[in-house]
Amino acid sequence: MSTFAALGQLGRQLGGSRVVVITTSALVVIALIAIVGPLFSPYTYLDSNLDVRLLPPTMDATRYFGTDDLGRDLFVRTLMGVRITLAVAIVATLVSLVIGVVYGAIAGYAGGKVDAVMMRLVDTLYALPFIFFVILLMVFFERNFLLIFVAIGAVNWLDMARIVRGQTLSLKEREFVEAARLIGVSPTRIIFRHITPNLMSVVVVYVTLTVPQAILIESFMSFLGLGIQEPQTSLGSLVNNGVRHTEGAPWMLFIPASILAFILMCFNFLGDGLRDQLDPKERSG
Amino acid sequence: MQQRGALRFALTRLLSAIPTLFLIIVLAFMMMRAAPGGPFDEERAIPPETAANIERAYHLDESLPRQFRRYFGGLLRGDLGPSYRYPGYSVAELIGGAMRYSLQLGALAMLSALILGVGAGVLAAVRKRSLLDRMVTGLAMTGISIPIFVIAPLFLLVFAVYLGWLPASWGDSESGLRYVLPVIALALPQVAYVTRMTRASMIEVMNSDFIRTARAQGLSTFTIVRRHALRPAMVPLLSYMGPAVAAVLTGSVVVEQIFGIPGLGQLFVRSALNRDYTLVLGIVIFYATLVIVFNLLVDIAYGFLDPRIRRQ
Numbered sequence: 001m002s003t004f005a006a007l008g009q010l011g012r013q014l015g016g017s018r019v020v021v022i023t024t025s026a027l028v029v030i031a032l033i034a035i036v037g038p039l040f041s042p043y044t045y046l047d048s049n050l051d052v053r054l055l056p057p058t059m060d061a062t063r064y065f066g067t068d069d070l071g072r073d074l075f076v077r078t079l080m081g082v083r084i085t086l087a088v089a090i091v092a093t094l095v096s097l098v099i100g101v102v103y104g105a106i107a108g109y110a111g112g113k114v115d116a117v118m119m120r121l122v123d124t125l126y127a128l129p130f131i132f133f134v135i136l137l138m139v140f141f142e143r144n145f146l147l148i149f150v151a152i153g154a155v156n157w158l159d160m161a162r163i164v165r166g167q168t169l170s171l172k173e174r175e176f177v178e179a180a181r182l183i184g185v186s187p188t189r190i191i192f193r194h195i196t197p198n199l200m201s202v203v204v205v206y207v208t209l210t211v212p213q214a215i216l217i218e219s220f221m222s223f224l225g226l227g228i229q230e231p232q233t234s235l236g237s238l239v240n241n242g243v244r245h246t247e248g249a250p251w252m253l254f255i256p257a258s259i260l261a262f263i264l265m266c267f268n269f270l271g272d273g274l275r276d277q278l279d280p281k282e283r284s285g
Numbered sequence: 286m287q288q289r290g291a292l293r294f295a296l297t298r299l300l301s302a303i304p305t306l307f308l309i310i311v312l313a314f315m316m317m318r319a320a321p322g323g324p325f326d327e328e329r330a331i332p333p334e335t336a337a338n339i340e341r342a343y344h345l346d347e348s349l350p351r352q353f354r355r356y357f358g359g360l361l362r363g364d365l366g367p368s369y370r371y372p373g374y375s376v377a378e379l380i381g382g383a384m385r386y387s388l389q390l391g392a393l394a395m396l397s398a399l400i401l402g403v404g405a406g407v408l409a410a411v412r413k414r415s416l417l418d419r420m421v422t423g424l425a426m427t428g429i430s431i432p433i434f435v436i437a438p439l440f441l442l443v444f445a446v447y448l449g450w451l452p453a454s455w456g457d458s459e460s461g462l463r464y465v466l467p468v469i470a471l472a473l474p475q476v477a478y479v480t481r482m483t484r485a486s487m488i489e490v491m492n493s494d495f496i497r498t499a500r501a502q503g504l505s506t507f508t509i510v511r512r513h514a515l516r517p518a519m520v521p522l523l524s525y526m527g528p529a530v531a532a533v534l535t536g537s538v539v540v541e542q543i544f545g546i547p548g549l550g551q552l553f554v555r556s557a558l559n560r561d562y563t564l565v566l567g568i569v570i571f572y573a574t575l576v577i578v579f580n581l582l583v584d585i586a587y588g589f590l591d592p593r594i595r596r597q
Contacts, residue, residue: 139557265430
C-alpha cells in the first residue's frame with residue numbers, strides 16, 4: 001500500500017466525525033482568509049502612517065482591526081501574523097515528523113540493544129527543559145528564520161519517535177513484514193516502503209497535536225521578542241505588542257490573542273477528535 | 286525484600302541522572318563558547334591591552350578544556366562564577382536572590398492546579414456524559430488552548446485595570462494579593478491538563494472489576510471514589526508531574542515578564558539579551574537540575590507505588 005493510498009483511506013475513515021469536519025473547515029477558512037484577505041485591503045503590513053496611530057477598529061476606511069502604535073494597519077498585519085504562525089508551525093512539525101518517524105522506525109525495527117540505546121537517549125532528552133536551550137540558541141546565533149523551524153522541530157520530535165517506535169514494534173511481527181523479509185527485501189526498504197505507510201494513521205493524529213505545540217513555542221518566542229523580527233510579524237509578537245498598549249488600545253491585544261487561541265483550539269479539538277476516531281477504546285466524550 | 290528492590294531501583298535512577306546532568310553542562314558550556322561575539326564587546330573598541338587584561342581576569346585566554354575544567358570544578362563547589370554584566374555579583378548570588386519568587390509562584394500554581402484539577406476531573410468522571418462533564422471537558426480544552434501570555438494580560442486588563450480589585454504589577458503592593466493574578470495565570474493551563482488526565486484515568490478505574498464489586502456491595506459513589514478509586518486513578522498523574530514542572534518554569538518566564546516580578550524567568554531573559562554568558566549558563570543549569578531532580582523523584586515514587594516498574 002502506498003503512502004497516498006493509506007492517506008486516502010484514512011480520509012474516508014475520518015470523514016464521519018462532526019468535530020473533525022467542523023475544526024478542519026474552520027482552519028481551512030482561516031488559512032484562506034489569511035492568504036486572500038490582504039488583497040482586499042489598500043494597505044500592506046509595513047505601511048506606517050503616523051497620522052492614524054492607535055485607531056480603533058471601524059468598518060469604514062477598511063480599518064477592520066484598527067491600527068497599531070506606528071499607524072500600521074492591523075487587519076493586514078494580523079493576517080500576515082496568521083500566515084507566518086501557520087507556516088512556522090507546519091514546517092516545524094514537518095521537521096519533527098521526519099526526524100521522529102525515521103528515528104522511531106529505525107529503533108523499533110532494529111530492536112534489542114540499538115533500540116535500548118536510542119530510546120534511552122530520547123528519555124534523557126525528554127527530561128531537559130528544552131525551551132531554555134531554544135532561547136539560548138535564538139539569542140546567541142542571532143534571530144534566524146530557519147533556526148526557528150529547526151529549533152522547534154528539534155524539540156518536538158521526541159513524542160513522535162516514541163509513538164512510531166511503539167507501533168513499529170508491533171508491526172514488524174506481522175505477516176506482510178515477515179514475507180518481505182523472507183523474499184530478501186532490505187531493512188531500509190522494509191522500514192520505508194512497508195512499515196511507514198502503515199504508521200500513517202497514528203502519525204496523522206500526532207501531527208495535528210504537534211502543530212499547536214509548535215504554534216505555542218513560536219508565539220512564546222515571539223512574545224519574548226526572540227522570534228520573528230519586525231516589520232515581519234507573527235501572532236505571538238502581535239500579542240506582545242498588544243500587551244504594551246492594553247489600557248489605551250485593547251483591540252491590539254484582543255484581536256490577535258483571540259485568533260491565536262481559536263487556531264490553537266481548532267487544532268487541539270481536531271487532534272482529539274482524530275484520536276477518538278482511530279482508537280475507539282479511548283473514546284470518552 | 287521488596288523495600289530493598291525499591292531502594293536499588295532508586296539508586297540506579299539516581300546514578301543515571303548524573304550523565305544527563307553532565308551532558309547538559311557540557312552542551313550549555315559549548316553553546317556559550319560557540320556563540321559569536323563576547324560579553325565584553327562594546328560599541329567602542331577597547332584597547333587591546335585592556336581586552337587582554339579582562340580576558341585574563343576571567344580566564345578567557347586559557348584553552349577550552351582548561352576553561353571547562355575550571356568551570357566544572359567551580360560547579361562542584363557550588364560556585365557558578367562571576368556575572369559578566371553585574372560586576373561584583375556572583376551568579377549564585379543573583380540566582381539565589383531571584384529564585385525565591387519563582388519558586389513560590391511555581392509551588393502555589395502547582396498546588397492549586399492539583400487541587401482544582403483533581404476535583405474537577407473526578408466530578409466529570411463520576412458524572413460522565415452529563416452536562417457538568419461536558420462543561421468541564423470543554424473548559425479544560427479551552428484552558429489547554431489558551432497560552433499563558435494571552436491569559437495573563439487579559440486578566441490584568443479585567444481584574445486590575447477595569448475592576449481595580451487586584452494590584453496590576455508586583456511593585457504596586459506588598460500584600461499577598463499581588464500573588465493572585467500571577468498564580469492563576471500560571472496555574473490555569475496546568476489545571477486543564479490535570480483535569481483531563483484525572484478524568485480519563487478515573488473513568489478507566491471506575492470501569493474496572495474491583496469497583497464493580499464495591500458497587501455490588503452497595504457502597505455509595507462517594508465512598509467508592511474516596512476509599513477505592515481515587516488512589517489508583519492518581520498514579521498516571523504522577524508521571525505528568527515532571528513535564529508539569531518544566532511547563533511551570535517556562536510559563537513563569539512569561540508571567541514574570543508581564544507582571545514585573547523580579548524572579549528567575551525575568552533574570553534569564555534579561556541576561557540572555559545582555560549576553561551575560563555565565564549568568565545564562567548558571568540559570569540553565571539550575572533549571573535543568575531542578576527538572577531532572579523532579580523527574581527523578583517522580584520515577585522513584587513510581588517505583589515504590591508500582592512494583593512492576595522496578596523489574597524492568
